[in-house]
Amino acid sequence: MMETKGLNKVGLIFEKIDPREVLTKAYNMSSGEVIQNILDSGLKGRGGAGFPTGLKWKYAGAEKEKEKYIVCNADEGEPGTFKDREILDKVAYKVYGGMAIAGKAIGAKNGIVYLRAEYKFLLPQLMKELEVFHKLIDEIGFDFKIRFCLGSGAYICGEESALFESIQGDRGEPRNKPPYPTSSGVFGKPTSINNVETLVSAMMIIMHGPASYSQLGTKDSRGSKVFSVSGDTPTPGIFELELGMSVQEFVNEFGDGDTKAVQVGGASGFCVPRKKFQNAIIGFEGVPTGGSMKLFNSSRSMYNVLHNYLDFFAEESCGQCTPCRVGCQQLLKGVEKVKKGEAKSTYLNELVKLADTMKIASKCGLGQSVGNAFRTIVENFREEIIY
Amino acid sequence: MYQVGNLVKKLSDKHGRKRESLIPILQDIVEKHNYLTDEAMVEVAKELEISAAEVYGTASFYTFLDTQVRGKYVIRVCKTITCSMKGKEEIVQILEDMLKIKVGETTSDRNFSLIETNCIGWCHKAPAMLINEIPYTELTPEKVVEIIKGYLH
Numbered sequence: 001m002m003e004t005k006g007l008n009k010v011g012l013i014f015e016k017i018d019p020r021e022v023l024t025k026a027y028n029m030s031s032g033e034v035i036q037n038i039l040d041s042g043l044k045g046r047g048g049a050g051f052p053t054g055l056k057w058k059y060a061g062a063e064k065e066k067e068k069y070i071v072c073n074a075d076e077g078e079p080g081t082f083k084d085r086e087i088l089d090k091v092a093y094k095v096y097g098g099m100a101i102a103g104k105a106i107g108a109k110n111g112i113v114y115l116r117a118e119y120k121f122l123l124p125q126l127m128k129e130l131e132v133f134h135k136l137i138d139e140i141g142f143d144f145k146i147r148f149c150l151g152s153g154a155y156i157c158g159e160e161s162a163l164f165e166s167i168q169g170d171r172g173e174p175r176n177k178p179p180y181p182t183s184s185g186v187f188g189k190p191t192s193i194n195n196v197e198t199l200v201s202a203m204m205i206i207m208h209g210p211a212s213y214s215q216l217g218t219k220d221s222r223g224s225k226v227f228s229v230s231g232d233t234p235t236p237g238i239f240e241l242e243l244g245m246s247v248q249e250f251v252n253e254f255g256d257g258d259t260k261a262v263q264v265g266g267a268s269g270f271c272v273p274r275k276k277f278q279n280a281i282i283g284f285e286g287v288p289t290g291g292s293m294k295l296f297n298s299s300r301s302m303y304n305v306l307h308n309y310l311d312f313f314a315e316e317s318c319g320q321c322t323p324c325r326v327g328c329q330q331l332l333k334g335v336e337k338v339k340k341g342e343a344k345s346t347y348l349n350e351l352v353k354l355a356d357t358m359k360i361a362s363k364c365g366l367g368q369s370v371g372n373a374f375r376t377i378v379e380n381f382r383e384e385i386i387y
Numbered sequence: 388m389y390q391v392g393n394l395v396k397k398l399s400d401k402h403g404r405k406r407e408s409l410i411p412i413l414q415d416i417v418e419k420h421n422y423l424t425d426e427a428m429v430e431v432a433k434e435l436e437i438s439a440a441e442v443y444g445t446a447s448f449y450t451f452l453d454t455q456v457r458g459k460y461v462i463r464v465c466k467t468i469t470c471s472m473k474g475k476e477e478i479v480q481i482l483e484d485m486l487k488i489k490v491g492e493t494t495s496d497r498n499f500s501l502i503e504t505n506c507i508g509w510c511h512k513a514p515a516m517l518i519n520e521i522p523y524t525e526l527t528p529e530k531v532v533e534i535i536k537g538y539l540h
Contacts, residue, residue, distance in 0.1 A: 079467045082508040117451045118507040120520040150414060152449030155505060169409035171448040230469045230510035237511045267468075294469065294510070308468045312505055318448075 004281060005244030007253050010216065010224035012204045013197060013240050014090055019097050020136060022207040026101045027140050029206075031061055034105040038202055040210035042222030047073055047158070047195030048265060048290030049365070053202060056192050059182035060106040063190035068108035070099045071186055071193040075116045075163060077155040078266035079312060080292030083226040084196040085119055086238045091200065092126050096133040096146055098199025101206055103144045106192050111146035114163050117153045155316035159364050160185075160193045162318065173320045174364035197226055197291070217243035221283030225291065231263075232256050232297040248277035250293065258297040261380070266292035267309040268369035271302075271376040302381035303339060306373065310335065313370050324367025327358040331374060338386055345386045348378055394419065395430040404435050409445060413452050421461065421500075422453040450504070458493045458500040460538055464516040467506035473513040474526075479503070481528040485535050499538075 026034060039054030060068060072095060076084040088095060099111040115123065130146060137144055149167050151157050157166045161175035164186040185191020194202075201223060205213045214222045221243035230236045233254045251259045262272045264280075264287040272280045272287060280286050282293075296305060310332040319325045334351040337343040355371030362368045378385055398415050402408040409431070416427050423446055432439040446452040453461075464470075464479055479501075483489055486499050493500040509515035512524035523534055 076508055077506060079506040080469065080510050081506075082510060085508050116508075117449075117520075118504075118517065118522075121522060150411070151451075152410060152414060153451035153504070154449050166410065167407065169406040169445065171445055173448075228510065230513065231472065300472065304471075305468055308466075308471055312467060316505060 004246045004249060005218065005242055007245045007249045008242040010240045010242050012208075012224055013087060013094075013200050013226050015204070016091075017094070017204075017207060019093050019133075019203075020140065022203055023097055023100060023137060023140050023142070026104055026206050027142060029104075031105050031107060034101060034206065035061060037205055037210050038105070041205040041213045042210075042217075043198065043201055043205060043213070044221070044284060045195055046197035046201060046225060046290065048078065048268075048288065050284050050288055053194065053198055056182060056194070057102060057105040059180070060108075060190045060192040063106075063183055065190050067187075067189045068106055068110075069186050069189055069191040070102045070106070070108045070111040071160075071163070071167075071191055072099055072111065072113040072196060072199055073158065073160065073163060073193055074119070074196050075114050075151050075158040076119075076196070077116060077158045077316075078268060078290055078292050079309070080230055080263070080266045080294045081228045081290055082230075083228045083238050083291045085122070087196050087200060087226065088115075088119070088122055088126060092129045093133055094200040094203050095196055096130060098194070098201075098203040099146055100137050100142050100144045101202055102192055102194060102199065104142070106190070108190075108192070109143050109145065111144060112149050112167060112186065113146060114149045114151060114157070114167060116151040116157075120150060123148065123150070154318075155312075156318045156364075156366055159366060162364070163193065164191070171318070173318050174366075176363065195290075218281075218283060218285065220285040225289075227289070227293050228291045229254050229293050229295070231294040232259065232300065233295045243283045245282055246278060247272050247280040247282060247287070250282060251277055251295070254293070255295055256297055258299075259295050260298045260300070261296045261302065263292070263294040263296070263305070263373065265289040265372070266294075267312050267373055268366070270372050271305075271380060273380040276380075302377055302384040303335070306335060306377045306385065307332070309373050310370075313366070317366060321361075321363040321367065323358045323361040324363070324370070327354055327362070327367060328370060330354060331370065335385060345382075348382065348385065352378060391416070391420070391424065391427040391430050395427065395434050399431075399434045406435070406437070409435060409437075409442065410449075410452075413442075413446055417452055421459060421497075422455060422457040428454075456493055456497070456500075458497045460498060460518050461500045461502065462516055462518050463502055463504040463507070464490075465505070465507045465509065465514065466503040467510075469510035470514040475514045477528055478514050478516065478526050478531055481531050482535070485532065
């Protein structure tokens, strides 16, 4: 039996705090101390990719360039993720606080929040809170200003370099990497781009200290995480949980008694079938997630789930690189053919190879991750795709 | 068609005439006139001193920068998995019946456009839709009738 942390609810992200106290503490630290705190906490990016936040800040901080940027990625578009909206709605001042602290760490004076178009309704309230926040950090002594940049409905703009292109007024097409954002990000300047939740976590680490934060979670997945729970569950919603639980423990809490699969990490994540619940850890050592947790019960057709995801990717692929543009369309057509009996079931093996090729050959994370859901759904629910 | 020259000048004064001003200008035109006409895009190109193809190329990349006719109220029904599992089809059906248009179309009085969209971040309260920027969640056909009635008056 594998050892897990069990399911523990945590209240860090939405905890009401006095921002003045935490920001004053951060202001009185050196940049190096701030970065060391985040490094020691073990915090990894909460948007899904899981890059160590402290390292990102360290790299951006080491750049000699005078003009640097902090970008908050609020282009939350992964199907099944809605925690960033809730965080912005409830504790925007902590997102701003995290940005100011990141600014202090890397030596940036400008912050940009890239907010997805679908969340535009939040903007008036966010602007009001920003005004209050600017006044507060002025009083403390920070030389830092935040502005908003609104998206226009493109999933790909959640990819960091596509997001920069969008801020710069261009089509949101991902760039080649390297150079990485920490040396050449928005406007070609050193940039730390962090997810909404990551920034709040960073502020809480400064407040409580890295030691207390890193007590939560596991060696590979420190801390807690906000999960967006939806699908066949009696209790859909937003829950902050300690990292390190198994999918089984998650299903025991959120399932409807008939859960046959959990899609961890959204359309670009992994499908975990019932027989693997027990041995799948939710975290970077097992199945990683930016927060999206979708439960499916036995009344659902996994063909429909897969078809819906492929349709999503075929529409949202930016079209720039061939493996992703053509690959998404062919995977979609391919499963339709198999379902209709126009292609043999062995054709699925060819499609899995195509998805694997996309993983290697696509330019960015979108095309590279289509194969995650494809492979895990086709492997575990092959009969449902064919018949 | 709408007169757009003055608006584009005004918006360029507000947002600037740099490349990064382009999307905010286009967003504001869409907010005021629901979509981007060819004429509007040509005016923006002149004002920012870039080619019209650059403007169209950028606008057409983004689903919220519509380059085809849209009504005053753009209804975007989420079609991603959870909304789809929780009754999206019924929602689309009642909207089509009420507005007498199909998905992708605009009413002849140009009041409403009905389109389907990808995940809008309300999966826990599915099915969901946006009307312009306002989200409506936990929809039922009855609820949709009431919401649309509110827009008809």
